[in-house]
Amino acid sequence: MTTILYARVSTLEQNLGHQRTQAEAAGFVIDEVVADHGESGVSTCLADRPQGRRLFDMLRKGDTLVVRWVDRLGRNYQDVTDTIRLFMRKGVIIRTVINGMTFDGSTKDPMQEAVRDALIAFMAATAQAQAEATKEAQKAGIAHAKSDETKYRGKKPSYDRDQLSLVSDLLAMGKGTSEIAKEAELSRQTVLRIKDDPKAAESALVKWGL
Known part of the structure; x- marks a missing residue:
């Protein structure tokens, strides 16, 4: 079981390091960091970013994907919701540093699924x-x-x-x-x-x- 932090900044002038610092300060033990520097979360889907696409090959069932917030995955509603649901179907756990949210596909209860999916949609x-x-x-x-x-x-x-x-x-x-x-x-x-x-x-x- 691996814990991977995905970090992203949209300009070359910004610093990625603080995203790992914040995650570790929140108690996460990070095994590996995957980071995109100077990549837009609006115009570029996660799968189209140089490092973002690695996540689709790296993440396995039982792994945890940590992000500062869902906007690090992207700022496009459709892409973010599709990505999170795809990872959940693979058995990946998605956790956010801000708000301490956890999303996974373990529940089979339709009401719990509805609440979870509504929250993902709202955040995206x-x-x-x-x-x-x-x-x-x-x-x-x-x-x-x-x-x-x-x-x-x-x-x-x-x-x-x-x-x-x-x-x-x-x-x-x-x-x-x-x-x-x-x-x-x-x-x-x-x-x-x-x-x-x-x-x-x-x-x-x-x-x-x-």
Whole structure:
């Protein structure tokens, strides 16, 4: 029985290491890490990513696949739900670091299956919705950063691209400010600023080339 962590970041500037750190801090004992660096979870299905496709060959019945959250598998509703169900049919257990969710195909009770599948669908839909919201915030942030009124860069952000992405994900899941601050290693004030104005948060990173 092998425990595999799948990690993914969508840009080359982001760091993958924190996803393993978070998993181990949550008590997971990782046997192997499979990671895609600079791969979009929106436009590229898991099976089409260089390392993501390895999972389909590596995972065996009884193995555990660990991800920070389902959005690491992807941010496309159909792809994520299809992938999780395929792995469950193979006897693979999927576990998330955030929220400590566990999905497997062990139950044969139709009501339990319905609840499980509804939760998977909800999480996959949330991942896609968050991706679409982030894309709009990035567009607005870039436009804001390029406008004549914002040539002055201002104070360097106290967060990086990884932390902004994590805060956005956790906000979409309805996490509280204090919990997000602890998870992202930021102050509550910083989290509140990101929450109140995601466009300005994105703009600040763009201005500083982060």
